[in-house]
Amino acid sequence: MAALLKVQGLTISFQQNEVVKNVSFEVEQGEIFGLVGQSGAGKSMTGRAIIRLLPPTAKVSGRIFFKGHDLLSLSEKEMRKIRGNEITLIQQDPVASLNPVFKIRDQITDVIKLHLKLDDKEAINRARNLFTEVGIPNPEKVLLKYPHQLSGGLCQRVAIAIAFACEPSLVVADEPTTALDVITQGMVVNLMKRMQKQFNTSIIFITHNLALASNICSRIAVMNDGQLLEVILSKNILTGSNHPYTRTLLSSLLTLNRRADAA
Amino acid sequence: MKILRVSNLTKIFAQPSRMLTIFRREKDFLKAVDNVTFDIEENEVIGVVGESGSGKTTLVKTIVRLIEPDYGKIEFMGKDITHINQKQLRPLRRHFQIIFQNPFLSLNPTRKIKDIIGDVIKLHKIDNVTVEQVLEDVGLPKDYIYRYPHQLSGGERQRVAIARALVLRPKLIVADEITSSLDIVTQIGILNLLKEIRKRWMTSMIFVSHDLAVINYISDRVLVMYAGKVVEEGVTREVIDNPRHPYTQALVDSVPDIEGNWNPKYSYDEKDIVSVPPGCKFSHRCPFAFDKCYKSEPNLIQLSTGRKVACHLYEEGGQFFRSG
Numbered sequence: 001m002a003a004l005l006k007v008q009g010l011t012i013s014f015q016q017n018e019v020v021k022n023v024s025f026e027v028e029q030g031e032i033f034g035l036v037g038q039s040g041a042g043k044s045m046t047g048r049a050i051i052r053l054l055p056p057t058a059k060v061s062g063r064i065f066f067k068g069h070d071l072l073s074l075s076e077k078e079m080r081k082i083r084g085n086e087i088t089l090i091q092q093d094p095v096a097s098l099n100p101v102f103k104i105r106d107q108i109t110d111v112i113k114l115h116l117k118l119d120d121k122e123a124i125n126r127a128r129n130l131f132t133e134v135g136i137p138n139p140e141k142v143l144l145k146y147p148h149q150l151s152g153g154l155c156q157r158v159a160i161a162i163a164f165a166c167e168p169s170l171v172v173a174d175e176p177t178t179a180l181d182v183i184t185q186g187m188v189v190n191l192m193k194r195m196q197k198q199f200n201t202s203i204i205f206i207t208h209n210l211a212l213a214s215n216i217c218s219r220i221a222v223m224n225d226g227q228l229l230e231v232i233l234s235k236n237i238l239t240g241s242n243h244p245y246t247r248t249l250l251s252s253l254l255t256l257n258r259r260a261d262a263a
Numbered sequence: 264m265k266i267l268r269v270s271n272l273t274k275i276f277a278q279p280s281r282m283l284t285i286f287r288r289e290k291d292f293l294k295a296v297d298n299v300t301f302d303i304e305e306n307e308v309i310g311v312v313g314e315s316g317s318g319k320t321t322l323v324k325t326i327v328r329l330i331e332p333d334y335g336k337i338e339f340m341g342k343d344i345t346h347i348n349q350k351q352l353r354p355l356r357r358h359f360q361i362i363f364q365n366p367f368l369s370l371n372p373t374r375k376i377k378d379i380i381g382d383v384i385k386l387h388k389i390d391n392v393t394v395e396q397v398l399e400d401v402g403l404p405k406d407y408i409y410r411y412p413h414q415l416s417g418g419e420r421q422r423v424a425i426a427r428a429l430v431l432r433p434k435l436i437v438a439d440e441i442t443s444s445l446d447i448v449t450q451i452g453i454l455n456l457l458k459e460i461r462k463r464w465m466t467s468m469i470f471v472s473h474d475l476a477v478i479n480y481i482s483d484r485v486l487v488m489y490a491g492k493v494v495e496e497g498v499t500r501e502v503i504d505n506p507r508h509p510y511t512q513a514l515v516d517s518v519p520d521i522e523g524n525w526n527p528k529y530s531y532d533e534k535d536i537v538s539v540p541p542g543c544k545f546s547h548r549c550p551f552a553f554d555k556c557y558k559s560e561p562n563l564i565q566l567s568t569g570r571k572v573a574c575h576l577y578e579e580g581g582q583f584f585r586s587g
Contacts, residue, residue, distance in 0.1 A: 039417070039446045152315065181314045181473035186517040186527025208446040211519040238521060252451040254476035255520050256503050 003065075004029045004202050005050065005170060010062035012045050012054065020045050021226040022062070027170070030200045032193075034217035034234070036210055036249065042226040043206045047172045050204070051089050052079050066170070085115040088163040092175040094155035098147040105143040108162050115166045130161040134191055153184035160191060167199050174206045189216055210237065210249050222246050265341075266435050266467045267326070267359075268302040272335035274318075274325050295321040297491035298335070300563075303435070308461060308468040310482030310499060312475055312514065318491040319471045320364075323437045326469070327361045328352060340434065357387045360428035364440040366420035370412040377408040380427050392430050401426045401456060418449035422456070429460060436460070437469045442477060454481055476518050479503055484569070487511045490544040493563060497570040507572045507583070509549045543575065551576055 003026040012020040020042040027033045035043045064071040091097035109123040131139035134157045177185040214234040221231045274296040295318045324330045337345045363369040380394045395405045401422040442450040487495040495508040506512045519525040546556040555575045563573040576583045
């Protein structure tokens with residue numbers, strides 16, 4: 001399979017400070033690719049560079065090929081056709097990533113109308129179907145609400161619906177479950193896996209939780225201090241890594257260590 | 264010795280929809296904490312686990328009297344503190360300290376670490392500990408006393424918050440989701456620090472978290488809360504190995520394990536907690552619910568030594584009832 005996304009020598013710096021150093025990796029079509037590391041490792045910056053949403057003061061070098069085009073050389077106008085359409089972003093804080101002054105309906109239909117060129121009625125229809133798809137009870141009611149009227153888990157479902165609205169090729173999911181509690185986390189992860197299968201989308205899943213990543217990603221890239229240390233197959237995570245930092249991450253992981261005989 | 268004894272503690276909040284008391288109906292009230300009873304021994308760590316909105320934070324804030332309880336009784340070291348006034352409460356406060364979830368909000372951004380901790384020392388007239396010493400105790404360099412909170416990372420800030428509580432050498436530390444905003448490497452550092460504090464000063468702790476893996480690492484006993492009620496109570500290891508209440512089972516299922524065979528299964532209903540059905544509050548999400556569950560609310564019953572569960576399935580006539 002040809003790589004959907006090819007990142008080559010990506011370096012991001014703020015003034016003299018290099019936050020991402022010479023990072024290269026590839027993401028295949030239909031793959032869930034994990035980016036794992038502590039806070040400050042440069043995971044989010046890498047993700048944001050791909051969707052070109054870095055702060056304007058950031059200096060970026062290197063190349064990011066998406067379907068053969070270098071995203072970093074595109075003009076903002078060209079990028080806008082891709083952003084929200086072919087590449088989308090799911091952010092960490094679902095309440096903050098939605099605009100508090102607009103109804104949910106406007107926020108999702110804007111994306112649909114812009115990229116799919118549908119009229120109001122069709123866009124609302126599509127939004128309603130998407131909401132049913134992501135398991136939002138009462139889509140009709142939720143469409144008319146403001147973000148603050150919804151719970152965190154529900155907001156994240158809306159954000160996922162928006163991210164998948166135009167059947168994107170690539171979704172950058174930046175710690176989508178960190179702000180949620182464990183039960184909601186399970187539901188959101190299952191949902192993302194299902195959507196990914198349905199649309200054969202690739203997902204870059206950014207998280208600091210190695211256990212979570214190993215459960216949903218096929219490959220995991222471990223980052224620390226701006227550098228990509230290694231890319232490892234999830235199924236080999238326990239045995240296949242000799243990198244000391246991956247070992248550190250593994251050893252700080254808390255699990256339940258349930259006994260096999262437990263009923 | 265019992266450090267803390269909480270009996271039948273209840274806190275009711277009015278829903279904002281009807282502000283005028285005379286117009287309020289039963290459903291305009293929310294029982295955030297509903298008839299909670301438990302106690303803590305010296306040097307024991309109790310975990311409180313449950314999803315967002317289950318009343319964990321309200322429970323612990325009520326225990327330290329930051330929220331006024333409506334019914335029930337709180338006894339701290341044998342003294343009833345449920346309704347004593349602030350003046351009587353203040354000298355006792357040094358014995359029970361709370362650490363909050365968000366270290367960005369719980370430290371005053373305009374003051375140096377020296378003053379943040381120094382104030383506590385002055386107020387309680389502590390003379391055997393200095394700010395430098397307590398910073399060392401929590402693993403921070405001494406020269407941090409001249410820093411402001413914004414100059415520290417999240418983990419370091421949380422250590423300052425712990426130092427502020429620790430300087431009083433409290434008998435009980437209440438930790439409310441103190442690691443949920445930290446990444447896993449920082450988290451393990453904080454948890455190890457708490458373990459060390461407990462060993463060194465025989466401190467008791469109430470540790471609140473939504474993550475059972477964290478509770479498993481730090482606590483001896485666990486209270487599982489759902490919609491303001493304790494639905495299961497027991498030794499942490501036993502509860503995790505053999506969860507009884509269907510909600511506890513769901514919580515255990517939802518922790519990812521590294522071997523990659525994680526499969527959280529759960530039905531979802533948005534109105535989950537706030538609009539509680541009559542009968543068992545968990546019934547509309549519970550895969551085992553039968554007619555009784557929709558009619559009457561189960562009480563916390565003793566299953567075996569130290570193990571309690573509030574579920575009709577374990578009562579006579581229930582699916583999992585075992586006599587004797």
